[in-house]
Amino acid sequence: MRILLIGEYSLLHNSLKEGLVQLGHEVILAANSDGFKNYPVDLDFEAKWSKFKLINIVRQIIYRLFKYDFATVEYGIRFYFLLPKFKNFDVIQFVNEAPIKTTKKSELFLIKKIFESNKRVFVLSCGADYLNMKFDIENKNKKSILQPFFLNPKLTKEFYPLFEYLKESHKKVHDLVLDKCIGIIATDFDYVAAVNKSSKYSGFIPYPINHTKLMFQQSNIENKIVIFLGINEWSYNQKGIPYFEKALEIIKIKYENRVEIIITKTVPYPVYIDSYNKAHILLDQTFSCDQGYNALEAMAKGKVVFTGAEKEFVQHYNLSERVAVNALPNVDYLVNELSFLIENPEEIIAIGKRARTFVEKEHDYIKIANQYLETWQKA
Template sequence: MRILLIGEYSRLHNSLKEGLLELGHEVTLVSDGDDFKNYPNDLSFDAKWSKSKLLHYPRRAFHKFLKFDIAAFERGIRFYFLLPKLKHFDIVQLINEASVNTIVSFEIFLLKKIIAQNKKLFLLSSGADAICVQYMLDKKFNYSILTPFLENPTVSKEYPYILRYISKSHLKLHHFLFQRIKGVIASDFDYAIPLQGNEKFLGLIPNPINTVKIDYISTEIKHRIIIFLGINRHNYFKKGIYFFEEALQIIKEKYDEKVEIIITENIPYQDYISSYSKAHILLDQVYAYDQGYNALEAMAKGKVVFTGAEQEFTDFYQLTERVAINALPNVDELVKEMSFLIENPHEIVNIGKNARAFIEKEHDYVRIAKKYVSVWE
């Protein structure tokens, strides 16, 4: 089959592409690289001009006074000029409801072109979208990435980007898509749970992880236990990073001679991967029921990851041993879990082994690619 993947978050489409290529399919990935993460693609619609130093201040002024981001318009224009290369595909899959991430009316125009010149259209729920955002606003989860906002609406500038998915303009795009897609696939439980009962929902397909490219690092603890926290300022509150920061302060005071703490901020994907390579423990996020892509890749390396690992996740995969630490939005609980690992380093070794085995069994990129093909067909 000829397959077109539009958009990228967290390397999901890149790994899926690698699995599909192994199965003999022809795949084209078009994306903007996902900002500073700079993920690979075959064709790019990245807003390079708008992000240049020359347009930095005009862009800020437009956004401040007119509430208009010229980068969004540039992405749409660049995607428009790629349209002649995006024809005659058997399958088109969008990374989410705003995969081009341009002005809504322009996005609908571009998607009409894509639909007209290709066959089947599918949608991924792998990030914020209209259905999951409304589910979170209705407080149907025990906690979610919207919890900080619901507790204090002035907490951060992060949330207007998420809340736009329930805006009147975006809902036009949402309804447009759901009238035309063959179906929507969820990448983990945080997106699958809100979709339960929706007639377009095709089920959960776990994130594909290319373990061929990810070496398992056998855990060796020589002197200090190394704990890594990679901060993305765009997701600071959504991931509950402040819980980790507070917990680390306590851990540093409690185990100063036993731990080494590494903290990075807003670094490209490849640098992020390199930075945590020597760590034993990686702190990912607290407001999740399941693991996101960064957590899964770290688990594949044999790291002990503090992330989403709720009961729904454990039950679904019928796990009897821990493959990750369920990180709750509670400093005392985080300190308790970290303290246990520091005082019982053999558990770090065991969980790291379990994590790698879990990824190989449930997230293998070729096996997951077969699941996508089955659903698409």
């Protein structure tokens, strides 16, 4: 099959491509490289002019004053000139319903062009989109990235981009994609409930992880236990970082000579990975029901990850023992869980082993690529 993957989200499409290529398919990944994360792509529509020093200064001023990023215009322009390369694929998959990240009018125009020249287009429910935002607002008590905003509506700066998905200008994009696509695929349990009642719902497929690239290293705890926290300023509250920071302040005092704490702030993806490699424990996020890509990569390396591991996740995989720590937005809870691990280092080793086994079994990139192929062919 000849397959085009449009958009990237935490290396999901990169890993899927690797699995599909292993199975003998031709795959092209077209995406922006997700800003500072700098993900690899085949056809790149990342903004480049907008990052020139003088232009970028003007860009930042305009964004602060009007909440408008003109780099999005450049995404659309670069994507437009790639359109001749996006024809006659057997399958096209969008990483979400707005994979280009350009202005709404341009997104609508460009997506129409994709549908006009390709018959089988699928879309992932992955990250923020219209249905997920609508569901989270209607279910405020369910764990979601919007919960911090419900608790503190003053956090408008960080959450403003999410509420853009509920505006009429975006709903036109959503309606077009929903009408024209063959199917919608949910990528973890944070998205299933929002889309599983849609007539286009094609099921749940876990994230693909190429664990062969990720060396498992059993935790060797001779001296201090190393705890890692990677902060992305753009999702600071969505990830529940304040709860982790407060918990670490307590842990640092309580176990001063027994722990080493590493914190990074908004660094490129390779730097992020290199920074946590020496850690035994990784603090990921508190407002999720399931693990994202970064958490799964760390689990594959044998880390104990504080992330989403709610009941629906445990029940789906029929787990009797923990493969990750279900993180909650509760400082006392986080301190207790960290304290237990620090005082029982053998549990860090045991969870790390189970985490690796879990990723190999449930997220193997070739197994997941086959699930996508079956779903595309059935729909």
